[in-house]
Amino acid sequence: MTAVPGAALLTAGDLRKSYGPTSALAGADFSISGGEVVAVMGPSGSGKSTLLHCLAGIVPPDGGRVTYRGRDMYSLSDAERSALRREEFGFVFQFGQLVPELTCLENVALPLRLAGLPRRRAEARAEELLARLEVADLAEMRPGQVSGGQGQRVAVARALVNDPRVVFADEPTGALDSLNGERVMGLLVAAARESGTAVVLVTHETRVAAYSDREVVVRDGRARDLAGAV
Amino acid sequence: MSGTMRAWARDLRLGFRLAVSGGGASWTRTALSAFGVGLGVVILLLAASVTSVTEARSDRADARYAAPADVEAGDDTFLLSDIQTEYRGDWISGRLIQPDAGRETTAEPPPGLDAFPAPGEMVVSPALARLLDSAEGALLAERLDYRRAGTIGDEGLVGSQDLAFYLGADDLTAGDDGFRAEGFGGMPASQERLPPALLLLVLVICVVLLMPVPVFVTTAVRFGGERRDRRLAALRLIGADRAATRRIAVGEALVGAVPGIVLGGLLFLLVRQFLAGISVRGTSAFAEDIVPSWPLTVLVLLAVPLLTVAVTLFALRSVAVEPLGVVRKSQDRPRRLAWRLVPALLGVALLVPLLGDFSGDRGLTSAQAVMAVVLLLSGSTALLPWLVERATARLRGGPLAWQLATRRLQLSNGPAVRAISGITVAVAGATALSMLFAGASEQETSRTGADLDRAQAEVFVSTTDAGDSAALVDELRGTPGVERVLSYADIPVAPLSGGGASDVASIPLIVSDCGTLVELAEITDCAEGGVYAVPAPEEWGVTLPEPGTVLDLGPAPEGEEAARPVPWTVPASLTEADPRPNPGGWPVHGLLATPAALGVEPPPHGDTRMILSADLADPDTLELVRNAVWDVAPGGGGARELTSTQVSDQFANIQTGLTIGAMGVLALIAGSMLVTTLEQLRERRQLLSALVALGTRRTTLGASVLWQTAVPVVLGLGLASAVGVLLGAMLISAVSLPLGGWLAFLPMAGAGAGVIALVTLASLPFLWRLMRPDGLRTE
């Protein structure tokens, strides 16, 4: 499973993380190259989400290191990691991620505005993304007024709006039915491939994982890369 | 019927269980609402205790009161003389006391004392004892340098922090020095009636301080409301009907209210101990006197749970708890202005007839004024939600933090508005009060006329004994800080016309050297032996004697036989002089003479006044002057710093009370706003974590919390200031005071702004904690 040196965009080695007495990660390894879609699978409670949080620079691990484009992620300050997330990463969660008071358009424009773009330019770009995810007509609605599938597509649009190098998707279809899940996945992966964005896709559904190039299984806090297993 | 009862009992019980068995969060919520209700109960109980405190104070004052009795000295009589002295702004009241029969007296000692103090011994109040023993009271201890024979018991004091003493004497006489009495108590002390303006002030203060309390209790009961609604929705899913959810919610609310009342009672006991230990401008109370009146207590104990029930039901009215979730009903319908204006307009309508006509001597007008104020203030809280909705509806764009905040306010401004409605009432009320104060202080503050360029302090001694005065002048000149001492005797004289002075007004005779006399009147050619006449204003009806008139320099007090007249003829050289205000501000009139012109020493029954030029920067200087005065005439004199204005004591007390109360109310409101903000943040925990993942800066979210608080508060303060100024102007007109103080809303608005800043600052650590990425884990 050793990744080719230099080709890897984001790697992690021997990650350890525990919350109180429960150990979420116990020596997990991971690596993803630019433009690659990697599914992180495993039973619930296996540490999938924690792995994603550590990789994305959200939760500092207790041990091990995360290297993004040659830099040790956790040698950066909290503010620098926040900036990194704003500018180079995108996020899709299962739910609860859209700000309920903002319109869909404003929600999509949020990362750009966080990065300091003026409102008009941010919203113009957000409109493009909404159109690409086929939800342009939702621009002026609030998240509470749209369906779950539509909301998830808005979330995907938001994750892609800043042309990220990596999108982290944590159970993006977890709350959706099959058809909506398929559409969200299709749009996410198509958009990512189009722009050469790498996707870390945490899911427990094989059908969703089938959209990936390769899968990593997390079991008891250890990640196993099965790319070369057979 | 019994079925309904059973349903009530069952659902209330379920509510109780839900309120206490939901783990840490529900305990916190219950504890918070209990605490909020408790705070409200404390304030209401304190308000209910006001009458008992004033009654107890007047009873205690009555018990101390000794009526002068027209009796011969006997075994059971005593002589009493009230003396007082000032120390660093506090008045210390003392009584010289002397039983006629000495040690063998059969008279009852004063309340709080076991026995009459022996001559030269004093019995002091506990607060005075503490002051005398402290380093701060060192100079006072020099002044009151008497053997301490004991402590005055509580029953002998009006307030717990009273500075009072009894000093045993052996040289008192009935007449000038004191009076003879047979015992203490029995005669009711006269109660001073408040003038209408002050009465109105007190009424408005009560309203303003009490109105935020229900607002606060309301907020407290609603803590955790959204989570509660979701829980009720879950119960609907398993078959509870709407009535049942209401009953369950009432049960939950009572779980906060009932311990809240108990907590409030306990806090009240603590607070009253604390209150008994403080003194506001010389006024204090005993803990055992702070007792809420029974009817009001019962009212509070019934009203608070009823209020919580009413609030709970009212809150549930605006949401539909359906099996699959909570639907807010009120979102789509824009708020209407019309009915929200009704209370305010009613209030104005009630106030208009009172304009220029409020006397406060009829209960009806007082009630009308109180109703009007209550309506106008509650009217402002009714207008607030409409105002916030209208004002935020059109806001778009702006920086991200601003956008987050305004969008939030557009979508749901209920919690924010609820939190600030208390502040609105407090600020509007306090603004009106400040204006009324500005008007009243115009009336109640008298200009003393003192000319601070000419003198800085004034001394008064109730003797004109030449030796004493000279000694005092010498002593004062030697006091560090005192630069110049002008001294004059002020002796009431009367024409020698056989009978007493009963039907003839006494004429002041001022005796001093030329250097002093020229300071008191426009005398250009003062010479030793000169006598000058300064006419009083005509309306006083005092005619100065013609030259040749024979005056008695020692007229007996009214109704008493003259002991031995001291005749003196007004000389022919009498010259008229124009009045000139003395440096203390009092215009001097009467006869002015140099000692040589009298030729005879008058009996020492007049007063000696001294005018000091001194540097009073060191507070000890004034105290040293007072000590010197005390040595000459214990209790029979005093010294005060000259000031250009003087505020009525009554007025100052009310103002102090208001300041303390307003601060308390603001603190209460800040507390409830903080809790509301924290609650809101907690409910958005997951979203906050997602925003952190997106790389949102702390400052952005912090600023959005600030805006979210600030926008409604600024609107609320604006509305409150407007309503306050309107109310103030109407109240001022009602008591016919000069209109003014238009900027009176500034301090309260400023304090309100301070509250926003404090609440935001205090909620930031919690926000930072929520922004830690752990929040994502709950997914």
Add this chain to the structure above:
Amino acid sequence: MSISHTLLGLLESGPCHGYDLKRTFDVHFGHGRPLHYGQVYATMSRLLKNGLVEVDGVEPGGGPERKRYAITDAGVTDVERWLSRPEKPEPYLQSVLYTKVVLALLTDRSADDLLDTQRAEHLRLMRELTRRKIDGDLADQLVCDHALFHLEADLRWLELTAARLDRLASEVRS
């Protein structure tokens, strides 16, 4: 389903008579269709010939059913290889997958490894179907979806089975 691998796997827990071997097989995998003794005899002869088992001893009294068989090292390797080789993903694999999971657990091997290997194999096919589905027309989508759902169902059943048996096994062991 491979009877020879299954019998070989059962022998890993210890030497066994042919008759007992048949009984154990029937208990775990028979599902109402017991194995003929002749089939056991034939399989054992073939395994003997290939050196995967050996005769551990013969009970006095003679007769073929009295032979006691034991697995050889080559036999263990063969079982190992069989278990770690994923089955070609196709519908209705449950009997062979079930046998493999049970055997893995009976021989103290990790069912997780087997599962992960099989999932990787399934995913390989599912990826291909997903790609075809994305690029294809509606008919392709419907056909691919059908296959995808079946493959996913197999995998999920396998996961559940492994988890259930694993729990059972640890309960038995403890």
